[in-house]
Amino acid sequence: MTSDTPARRRARVFSRRRGAPSRARRRLGAAVRMLAALVLAGGVYTAFTPGAFAEDNVQLSAVAREGKALYDTSCISCHGRDGQGVEDRGPSLIGVGSASVEFQVGTGRMPMTRQEAQAEQKPPQFNDAQTEQLGQYIQELGGGPELPDGPLVANLESDPDALARGGELFRVNCTSCHGFGGGGGALSSGKFAPSLSDATAEELYAAMLTGPQNMPVFGDNQLTPEQKKQIITYISVQLQDDKDPGGLFNLGRYGPSTEGMAIFLVGITLLVFTSLWIAGKS
Template sequence: MTSDTPGGLLARLRRRPSLPRSKARRRLGTVVRLTIALTLAGGAYTVFAPGLSADDTPPLSTAAQEGKALFDQSCISCHGRNAQGVEGRGPSLIGVGAAAVEFQVSTGRMPMARQEAQAPRKPAVFNDDQTRQLAQYVQELGGGPQVPDGDLRSPAGDDEAIARGGNLFRVNCSSCHAFSGGGGALSSGKYAPPLSEATDRELYAAMLTGPQNMPVFGDNQLTPDQKKEIIAYVQEALKQDKDPGGWGLGRFGPVTEGLAIFLVGIVALIFAALWIAGKS
């Protein structure tokens, strides 16, 4: 009943404006606290984020930095600024590894002058040091197979290793490169190149990466020792100018030899038949 008195009504009217004022203060305090929290979070991110980024992307080594300069000058137009590849020009190099770069660049297959069915071997544009620098740059970009250091051929004079390499070569390589290593034609204008000019590193890198139409012979397919035995066979047996059977007939393999034997044999038989008929 006292609230209906003029004094009680006046007191109630005086208290009403204080309620919105307290709510405004609480809201203002919330905004201030939120602003301070966001400022602190942003400052912490600014301080620590560069360090985290640096840990995720380590700087390139000196050799890779020199390789990057060569890449930007000679390879970027086909393989892209970050080696991600350019459609219609060149594939991505992320993950191909140093071995693929060493093979393609040391044999002069890269850089290519134009798109062809297959990149032919030609004089190398870069020397050995520059090739290793390019390979190191691609390796640090995305990893991949690498040619191991050291001797890549079974010990010289190890006849058993050479014999095992010959068996492995005939099973895995001769169907394309021929029994004599002279190479051969494939489909769609492609071919298996001759092995006469290949070095130990080129042979190992080719088996490890499978360039062009060649299959990949990883360490699960051919162990490192087996690869070295194949290299020993190619370098110490196939490249020697020895033809135990006499005339090598270009060393193209059994098809040429069989054709020559057939032709010579048929001619000999015809002359023998004519001679016998004339005598009779």
């Protein structure tokens, strides 16, 4: 057996030091691997989500070119070149889709006259053709939700249960803000849910699809296109055709609660005066 001399111990220590990587080298290697992973993830994301960014040299259709001319004269000051947005003026329009443009511009909410808590509905500044051109430009610029083709109201002859199902969906998803009768209601910070009394089927579908103002987005995984059409059918047929859900009288179109309160107050008042009259006579 050979003795463990100091020279041999020093040789073993030197060999271990030379074979094991230093702490600095290990950290540098980890940083390089992390950087490579981030570059790879970013490349995959860019490759599979091209619609999230505006293309500089996108080839526009004839309708979209007309929309770009309107955009450059009426929208660019707030939403910036190619819809990229301007800080403290207007958000980016990349990915909002033609449905959002048709709702906001078609109802006169855009262009806004001034910055306020909520864009209010007013007479639109663009006609239907111009609104479609603006929507097509934004759609081709960055993609996003679009209104479907075909009728947006269910056919009650082929689907007689659509009205009842639409009413149930409306009560579950919409009444907390828009009220039982679609009359609208106040929200926080000066915002409000508008009345649905004069909303068109296209406006209703676009609102559910894009979630304007404080309204949530009802994607197809939450409300299918068929369910959206059923809600629109209920609003169009049951709430907009002079049919008051409260019953006999139209008291704000908020439903039976307002009529019940009115009857209660009137009844109590009559009973009080009748009691006073009887007491005075006796």
